[in-house]
Amino acid sequence: MKNWKQTLVLAAALVATSAHAGAIDSLKKFNQDTDGLSGSFTQTVQSKKKNQTSSGTFQILRPGLFKWDYSRPYKQTIVGDGKHIWLYDIDLKQVTKSNQDQTIGDSPAAILSNKTALESSYTLKEDGSAGGIQYVLATPKRANAGYQFIRIGFQGDKLAAMELKDGFGNQTAIKFNNINTKPNLSRGTFKFVAPKGVDVLSN
Template identity: 40%
Template sequence: MTLPIARRALLSRSLFAIVFVAIGLGSAWADGLSSLEGFMRSAQSGRADFTQTVTAPSRAGEAARSKTSEGTFEFQRPNRFRFVYTKPFAQTLVADGKTLWMYDMDLNQVTARQQSQVLGSTPAALLASAPNLQALEKDFTLQPEPDQDGLQWVSATPKSRDGQLQRVRVGFKNDQLAALDILDSFGQRSVLSFRNLQSNPALPASTFDFKPPAGADVIRQ
């Protein structure tokens, strides 16, 4: 069984937006790049609820199309995270450090990808693995932005033109991550809003374990 083309494209393009959340949860500071550097050092794990709105670019004669989803996520550095989508359809995305698993409950289908190949080619992986701001600036142009919608913003633009990300904006409020605003190379925009954030909770190792459900169709790529 394979995903319908339109849905598979949406999930694939949304993956890069999702991956960013694995590196962007917890307490932060509102004083620009030095705050981002401190956050990168201090936030080693996290947990939150999220709402994600993905908007496809408008086409000739058609209005832009948006899809909204909700769920929960957790992460543990390095390179481990778990997303559980609950609305509008159930889906689970787990990175266990070696394999990236995506389970679609409606289709009873699991897609497994080698994590180093999937994440290693994206700017999100560089941001997740960078130990400090100086290392991050080798691959991204970082720029504080004016306050907007009650949030303090920092933008990260990849220096390489070969990736699937145009730009990500990170928004903070009251020393907490509040939003990610991501634009990919397809012109698709993904905005994630967070609530009930917890920084550095104790997460059991089993949080990032995944075993395909019995009877599920497993596709390895």
């Protein structure tokens, strides 16, 4: 009877281990196989004062090109063309232009648009599963990184979620949907031209 119980416990442990063993492999396969990416997202930012939820669509062409279109609760477009980031606030009729390398740092845009960004700047380990999503925990290798941690979630080999906590304690949760890893994208997709009558500010 004792041996039977030990076997059962061992089997349960092996099942639990195998269930949590694939997130890093999924991340590495995702980075290796994915040159382009598109889909929709819902993003919730939780700060000490309030929570704010927004949603929209995104497009990524690796390396370094991305476009995030926020549609709710406000309309805003963020484009990275490889050299500059263009932030277009439609309601304010204002565009802010900044250097891409200096601006995005270790942000989700940088991580998703660069195959090597995560492993070069973060230490990775398995971080369990929740709601059918397996997570990788990424902790920064340098003390002055922009984030305390980043969690990236996969359902199988499909990107499903990201969770981030910045240096100020604000937490961001992103859920991805309608993921397409073979989108028909060209570099021209990420060329931004400011609309007429819109103020352009440079950082």
